[in-house]
Amino acid sequence: MVRDKEETKARILAAVGKLLAESGFQQLGINAIAREAGVDKVLIYRYFENLPTLLQTFGKEGNYWLTVEELVGDEATIEAEALEKWMSLLLVRFLRDLQQRSITQEILRWELLEGNELTQELAQVRDRMATDSLKFLNQKCAFPPDKDIPAISAVLIAGIVYLVLRTKISPTFLGIDFSSPSGWQRIEAAILSLVEATVQNDEL
Amino acid sequence: MVRDKEETKARILAAVGKLLAESGFQQLGINAIAREAGVDKVLIYRYFENLPTLLQTFGKEGNYWLTVEELVGDEATIEAEALEKWMSLLLVRFLRDLQQRSITQEILRWELLEGNELTQELAQVRDRMATDSLKFLNQKCAFPPDKDIPAISAVLIAGIVYLVLRTKISPTFLGIDFSSPSGWQRIEAAILSLVEATVQNDEL
DNA sequence: TATCATAGTCACCAGTTGGTGACAAGTCAG
DNA sequence: CTGACTTGTCACCAACTGGTGACTATGATA
DSSP: OOOHHHHHHHHHHHHHHHHHHHHHGGGGHHHHHHHHTTTOHHHHHHHSHHHHHHHHHHHHHHOOOHHHHHHHGGGGGSOOOHHHHHHHHHHHHHHHHHOOOOOHHHHHHHHOOOOOOHHHHHHHHHHHHHHHHHHHHHSSSOOOTTTTTTHHHHHHHHHHHHHHHHHHTTETTTTOOOHHHHHHHHHHHHHHHHHHHHHTTTOO | OOOOOOHHHHHHHHHHHHHHHHTTTTTTOHHHHHHHHHHOOHHHHHSSSSSOOOOOOHHHHHHOOHHHHHHHGGGOOOSSOHHHHHHHHHHHHHHHHHHHOOHHHHHHHHHTTTTOHHHHHHHHHHHHHHHHHHHHHHHHHHOOOOOOOHHHHHHHHHHHHHHHHHHHHOOOTTTOOOSSSHHHHHHHHHHHHHHHHHHHHOOO
């Protein structure tokens, strides 16, 4: 038709993104991608050798995570804030950002039940970003030695991820309604109170 | 062969459990179940009308969750303990129990990416059990009005679930190694410190 | 204009899936 | 023993999956 290799490749990659975002990785097969892209599937095999390699290039092209800089944002200039302020700020930002990224959510779902090389590679990228954020935090205001800040962060981040992933399927969890903003406000408030209470009493 | 309807039905249900526990619900098809049970698949259609109905009866037969009583256990007799003690106790028990229940883990994975009637029904059972635990907690030691204990619990439970679900796939998260018990000890300690710090200062 | 590599099309393959109809083999009542 | 019913077996179906070989259409170059 268009006889343009690059555009065809782009259409294929775009189809991957669209399918991934709207129907998850379960429907993500060669045939479905070809159908969505309006492209013969043999071209997928020609341009991207495999479905794994196709997904690999798709994974490399996109930015599915906030970088530390984006996460920190303008406030990076502010100095000498308290640790708990920084933590709750970053966590809430992470929450709000993740809610917007449907593809990232699907990748996280995918990670949760398949141990591909692809998902593991994506997981490595994510983990590096997360530990980088921790490093940033630590050099911003040093972690109190009596608190295991990484473990605490792990629990909270895990909770955020799980709650965000759940809302696509079910609007309630533990009697909290996540279809309305007020449910999320309660979660954000809970994160704030958890972080402030746990991390704050450094000086006591 | 054996010409015993009830045993055949039991074998089919057992095959569902085994497949679900070891390879998840993605491999859970009629053919796979029949293969695993060593039974012709037409019998599945005869005894359980459908695959959904088969899974439904399977779901009804099993106890995939601790009841409140089991969760509370012997300590139910102890009175007038502090709320934060109770919460951390229940949360850590929930964590340890969930780690043992591979089928429950698969159900949770399933819930996370399919909104069947079946998964929603199972989710309702789970949610009721969780809210019952909250009620129990509340009447044991009334929630402080300035803290949103349900929301705090939701974040922590969600974190626990996510971390447990993750470990089957990837042994690390945020630089924490979950293949060794020490990683889980850090998590348990983090939960403890989070709960104690956040809930404790009721009297202050 | 003839050549030739490239882009795209089409038909096919084997394997698997959920699902069904026809039939053999036991079992039990009359 | 005969008939009826249940349990289990086998063969088949359409639809779909990932994957491939052979083909045509196109455009640039010589």
